[in-house]
Amino acid sequence: MILFPLDNIDIDEIENWTNILKELGKLIPYSFQKKDYYYIKNFHKHQSLRSPGKPELPLPKWIEYIPNPKPYQSGGYIINYEIMPGEYEGIQTVGNVDEALYKGNGDHKEALEEPQENHKDTVRKPYGYHSPTNKNKKENKNIELEKDNIYSPAKKEQDSASEKIPYAEIVDYLNQKCGTQYRNSTKKTQELIRARWNEGFKLEAFKTVIDKKSTEWLNDENAKYLRPVTLFGTKFESYLNQLTAKNKSSPGKTNVINFDKNMTPEEQEEYYRSKGYR
Structure with missing residues (x-):
């Protein structure tokens, strides 16, 4: 079978776009007998x-x-x-x-x-x-x-009743690091930040993710993913725990290391040294 326009995409890209559609509420996940499925929102309506x-x-x-x-x-x-x-x-x-x-x-x-x-x-x-x-x-x-773009009153009351979430400080930090102009009042951005905040991640965790991913992506083709829907989405914890290291050839530069998940600790150390990290 041939599919057009024959874009060359990999599983990670498919997973990324699936997660984005889930976060936007366009795909609604559900399970049956331990199997996962997706419902296309309002398919029967349209x-x-x-x-x-x-x-x-x-x-x-x-x-x-x-x-x-x-x-x-x-x-x-x-x-x-x-x-x-x-x-x-x-x-x-x-x-x-x-x-x-x-x-x-x-x-x-x-x-x-x-x-x-x-x-x-x-x-x-x-x-x-x-x-x-x-x-x-x-x-x-x-x-x-x-x-x-509408939140239920219950969610707004929940925010006010609990500790105040620093939406502005988080989004402002992202804009400063990446030269972007995202608004902290955008409903979807607030929803994503709130979801991660309710999972226990606080301000420093958000700043760490922004630091790591801006270092890795800012000057390459992935710069387009330096946005709230990607950074604060379902891979937030994975981004937070991504390893970083100093580069010998550029003392002021921090590199993000993406180890192959199948590497042994010894292979990771050898890779670490071969790249000039100290």
Whole structure:
């Protein structure tokens, strides 16, 4: 199989972009029977699946497949946005779903509490309809972008109740080291900093990560990754624990060492000396 435009990318790049999409909330991870899956956020909202077939993979807990009781006809899906991660409300149906199955049924949420296994019904002559029933009825096409930048009051109250997170000091330090102009008020940046802060990493840890990665990336093609979404994302602890060393040929310069994970301590020491580190 040939894929275009034939970009030469490696697994690390794929992992990096996957992590970025997760941090942006565009990919929502979920697990079923100890296996990990991703749900593309709002896929069912923006795709007109008029004749959906039965699922081939386990579904996340906020989606339920409803088989059609009539023979040879397609079923449909019920998407409950009230239990999907994010700040959304409402229930949407996709395909051929009898609204009586969920309308006024207070027990339906409980039916969606676990990921669903594949259904064994047969679909031969599918047809159906797309019937969005979102409670808020907002038709503004930019609603997703707006909601992505809104925090719930509970999160804001949690910040004020706990110790104050120095968003400004962290972002200002990044800008000073890298010559960038990121704003400390950006919602996504605050979300990432808050996540790492709640994991126990404090101001000095943020500065250390910025120091190490700016030393490594500032003057090469990776300089584009000197940004909050990369530095403060899921690899933060890995960046924090990255080894550094002094360079003999340039006394004032610090080098970041990326040892091969398969190297023995003796091989690491030999590599260390061969590069002129003291």
